[in-house]
Amino acid sequence: MSKAKRLNEMIMMVNRKKRFTVRELAEEFGVSKRTILRDLQELSEMGVPLYSEVGPNGGYQILNERVLPPIAFSEDEAVSIFFAIHALRHYLSLPFDIEYESIVKKFYLNLSGDIRDTIDRMQDRVDFQSIHQQEKIPFLKQLLDAAIQQDVLKISYETKGKTSSRTIQPIGIYAKEGKWYCPSYCFFREDYRVFRCDRIQSIERDETITPIDLSHITLKNRFSILNQKKERMEIYVELTKQGVETFQSVNWPNLFLRKRIDGSGYIEGVIEKHDIHFLSTYFISYGEHAMIKKPFELIERTKELINKVLNQYN
Amino acid sequence: MSKAKRLNEMIMMVNRKKRFTVRELAEEFGVSKRTILRDLQELSEMGVPLYSEVGPNGGYQILNERVLPPIAFSEDEAVSIFFAIHALRHYLSLPFDIEYESIVKKFYLNLSGDIRDTIDRMQDRVDFQSIHQQEKIPFLKQLLDAAIQQDVLKISYETKGKTSSRTIQPIGIYAKEGKWYCPSYCFFREDYRVFRCDRIQSIERDETITPIDLSHITLKNRFSILNQKKERMEIYVELTKQGVETFQSVNWPNLFLRKRIDGSGYIEGVIEKHDIHFLSTYFISYGEHAMIKKPFELIERTKELINKVLNQYN
């Protein structure tokens, strides 16, 4: 085994173990302890964050920020990573802002000038048109980490000018219409709530509360799990030929397009109560090319909205 | 200079040069040709796509797919790359689908099981709610490459059931409301046109046409450059306090929020004619919290849309 290979495999092994001793590694790799000490010195110089303790029950640990063995990407792969990071730029706040800066730096050190030019040119030649976020939102990373690790957090949360303290366990985070939301289990209400991330004022880990098991709850199934079936309803919308063409190029969860021979069609499926407002404006944008048949609530909401706007201009 | 350092710098140097000889590299690095031959053999084994020709005017070339020197990312950086790729998943077609697969593979080879679990868990705990694309669209990469390199393309394009041949030079690509668009210079019309990418049936490079210089035209400035100033108009929209709060969390280009002491406010700025339909439905969604004062066209379009929908339900 070459030295370079041994170092790579050592990075992976130390990443895997919580603690380890020099003796352990020497046996694992079939080299002397002295060589392991030298290798660990070299990993340290490479940026692997090693921490050692002497004495009984001593040994080595890796600090939190683990380093991967070096990976050789192709330049197309590097460009595509820049593309993906670029695609996120209209989100003013992301859980990984710091990481994206360091990633860009690491790549730029290794890219030849002509590929850097290509990437710079690409930034002006790709766009994703959607809502741009305006507000800077702290704590996204903590919320996402807490959701992944199933940690309990104590937050201060602002509603209607007042700040209250809440103890929550996040399920995840999602971005919608310019805002970030965090559905969580709220220990205060002993129920599930959705929190707006821009209203969270402070955040800290709360280890006095035992987390509940949310491993079977995800963003996708959170509503069905939470016994909110009453809030789901069937939808049926008639579409003209043009309406069909417009709807055809997008994919809404749980909405299905049925086409007729003449080119017209209809949408059927299941929607949730909290989507009523959004869907009413969505189908208003179809004009005469969509006609909502049910649910009643969606028709009423649409009419209500129409009348409110009409009153503005008459 | 250590061997590892020499190999890294050699990767960067060969990426930079179109062609090179063993002698050239030997002089550059101050080692023997025999050593260079060995090094090139080792780079080859690392995956650097080298290609050699013997005889006068011989030497080495790099095949298209250039490989970067290995980079050691932290695990947080790896997770953030997965996050960015995950954020793109509702785009059914991207210019870099193939690359994302190979990137994921390369990382997975080097990640310890617990970080892989973290990434898997994260996929279910972050969401970006927006329009999901339905249609698979080929040629995105070719269009983007052509825009970056300023190449002329011959495409077959389908409109209204007919397919025509066009010779274009793309400016860039953008995603909007479930579709990909490609604004280009059209040699047939001798003017600028926007093409829907899903309607492009085939694509090939056309080297018989000399490209024009589009380096000063980007997605951002394409409309102002293209002498379409007549199509821009001033906007003024009165907002209630609640309207202000809703508008505040997003950022539209060229739209500026002005607040009053009582919490209400107004929007002023400049819009473009092709945004009229979208903005009318956007402000309809505000209900009674937004009142358009100008432009006249936007008010009329809003009224028109409202009346069309109203006729559906009365």
Place this chain on the structure above:
DNA sequence: ATAACAGTGACAAATGTTGTCACTATCATA
């Protein structure tokens, strides 16, 4: 006090790398 751990420096032995040499092969050009 003891054992189990990390750690250091020195040096000979083992291993890896390098350059030289002699040779082969290919190919464009005069």
Place this chain on the structure above:
DNA sequence: TATGATAGTGACAACATTTGTCACTGTTAT
């Protein structure tokens, strides 16, 4: 056809780097 400019191979001595052994130091929980 000969020549010169290129890539390429294998062998081996010289040189460089790595490794393991050894003797020693220091820390810490029991």
